[in-house]
Amino acid sequence: MTTKLLSLRGIRKAYGAVEAVRGVDLDIQAGEVLALCGDNGAGKSSLVKIIAGAQPPSGGTMQWRGREVAFHSPQDALREGIATIYQDLALAPRLSIAQNVFLGSELTRGPLGLPFPQLLDKRRMVAEARGYLQRLNLPQADMGAAVERLSGGQRQAVAIARALRWQAELIIMDEPTAALGVRETAQVLSLIRTLHEEGRTVLLISHNMADVCAVATRVAIMKAGSKAIDRPVAGLDPDRLAHMVMTGQDMPAAA
Amino acid sequence: MSGVLARFGTAFAGLLVLLFFAAFAENFASLGNLAIVLKETAFLAILAIGFALALTTAELDLSIADVASLAAVATGALIQGGAAPAVAVLVGLGVGLGAGVLNGLTVTVLKVPSLIATLGMAAMAKGLGFMITQGVAFVGRWPREFTGLGRGSLLGVSNLIWWMAGIGFLAWLLLKWTRTGLHMVATGEADEAARLAGIRTGRMKRLGLALAGLLAGVTAVLLAASLSSATPNMAADHFLYAIAAVLLGMTMIEPGRPNIPGTLLAAFMLKALGNGLVLLGAPYYAQDIALGAIIIGSVALSATVMRRAAFTKKLNFRTAG
Incomplete structure (x- = not known):
């Protein structure tokens, strides 16, 4: 039985005429490692900033542990137990x-x-x-x-x-291995596994498909401001995941 | 060993200079002379501690000396006019604090870089000082109650030395042992990281500049009390010395960071250097030349210390399991 920690409904973010996030629904379950993927400009950074309290959404609602919340600063999010690295x-x-x-x-x-x-x-x-x-x-x-x-x-x-x-319950990690070498990347992945074993919830933003396959339990893929795919990671390999990120289409497992 | 050298290298060098004076300058090493040097260090040291506190939050206060002169003149005018010493002292401290608070607001609210904001404040303070005095000095037989602040002594030790020690201790306690002090350090070291951690960095900068102003006020009161006079540029001579003390202090104890013990030690070394040069019969301009070289040299040196710190080998994290 999983419990919903964070629940986004119809989240939108517009910068002037540009709509970076177009009505995203996303649930984060307690204890999972959710990877958020997508090309540059897909809207994942904007979405994460909204969750982290770094910027307000233009529309939509956010529920944290079943209660509607609105964050006005990263400190607000932190007080609720959402920490961003x-x-x-x-x-x-x-x-x-x-x-x-x-x-x-x-x-x-x-x-x-x-x-x-x-x-x-x-x-x-x-x-x-x-x-x-x-x-x-x-x-x-x-x-x-x-x-x-x-x-x-x-x-x-x-x-x-x-x-x-x-005492953060949801830890958001923004490209944690982007600037790291092989050994250090392995070290960080092992940190994420430790957090997972401790029952913490992790939202991992990553461009590295191998990292995602190695530690995430579920992956959400953004495409042009919308959520295109939301599925378990089990059964995926980095190549297939990369293809999905590029096309925004789920792909049946290779025969 | 290299750690010891980084922390105390400049202090050793200073000690060598003092030994040189002790050997060649008659009277330099006498207890009486050293006591005078220590006493005279007080003005410069208190002014420098203020500068160090502002610099801790990564803000410069170039107005300390002119604000101190203005505060001294304000105090002197009141004493001269027969006001109660307590009132005159409070006004002197208030002028310093007020200037510091204004500096802080200019920097954090109007977003004027402190280099410019405090330079402007310095010019205004200087102008106001001349306005109040009309260019002449306040001198007189001032009440002992007031002059005693600077001239008196306690347990055989000059009050000036007690003030310096007390203020130095409080500033050290603030920076090393309180949350506020640590937040000031974090603000100066990594503004953005501190802000993201929930530290109100603007408030820390305002605090640093306000304390610099307040300590300029303290210096002013002690100067006026010690000299029984107030002139519109009486603290000007201490300006470069105070900055040099902070920068030279940054090359020791906690290399690369403004720190109170280093500042106090450096202030004493600088005063002793000036005193030694005078005793050796060096021309009056020799001090200025030495001071300038020390200012440039200490920044170059503390940058080297920082580089070395950044390139020492990585610490050994063991990954278990």
Whole structure:
């Protein structure tokens, strides 16, 4: 029995005369890894920005856990439990791993148990940040290390750890492997699998068909602002998926 | 080892310079002389801490010295006119804070780059200072209650040194141990990332510039109290020194980032350098030349430190399973 986490009905987005999204219905089930594919200009970025609260839709409704919602900022979405990991990761490169995991939601405590002044609880933040990274199968010795010293895959892990810290139920990942090498891509895919095993819901935007086939459970393909295809990934291979993205037509399995 | 060099290299170099003066400049290493140097560091250090706090949020405040002069003149005018010292001090601090708040609003609301906004503020403050004084200095036998702020001492240590230590401690506490301070650092380091994490970056920038203004006001009050006078360009000499202290401070302790211990250490080193040059009989312009070289050199050096930090080997993440 699956439960609907997010449900979009008739979502539209117009920029002046240009209609980027034309009445999309999309359901995201709790615990699935849904890949959102489509060529450049198909409208997937616009759709994702709407879900993430980065821009309002021109029309349509959005239900989160059965309740109608309207996000006016990424913070609104975050409060509801929708965290977006942007392509450029939105990390502060010269701050430490622990500082990045807790950025904007730091833990504090009063010295000697006093209520004032509230000082940063660095020890607890380091310990908890380590815990989050351990859950992502990435134990790391030095939580005080600057994020700029990490590899792309490790940074992705820090960004995901932050989403975990926010207790996000839906984690949106925008092209998480676009700038990564082979080994780091494998690392990020394994992160997504870990999230899936933990029962988190992931919305993965990707151009990489092999990645989609490797980790997604379902795929939605956008074509010219509309949803053309919505189906399970099982039984698909990257070539067939690529063909579907190009044509917008579902294709029977090769005999 | 290279970490130690990056964090303390400049401090070691400074120590060598001090040792050189100790060896060749008569009286330099005497306790009395060093106490005077430390005391005189206070004005420059407090002004520099303000500059460092604004710079932490990636904003420049080039108006600190002229705002300090204006605040000193405002305070002096009131004292001269017989106002209660407490009122005069509050007005001095208020002028500084007010200028800082205006700078913050100009930068974050009107979107004028701080380089330009504070340069404009500097010119206006200077003009207002001359307007209030009509070009002459306020000098007089001012009440001890007021002059004691700068001239008095506590436990045998000059009040100026206590002010410097107290303000330095509070600024350090703010940046290193409070959420607000960390949000200021994050704003300066990665504006967009901080904003996406829900940090109100505009507010952090306004705070940084307001504190720079407030500390210019504090410097003004202490200067006027110590000298029993106020002139419309009394803080001008401290301007380049304050900037140099912050930039030189960025080459140590926390390389590449404005930091309070580095700023304090650098401020003392700069004052000691000036003092040593005077004791050696160097011409008056030697200080300016040295100061300019230090400003350029420290930025070049801290950029190198940053480059090195970026290219050190990747840390070792182990992938389990």
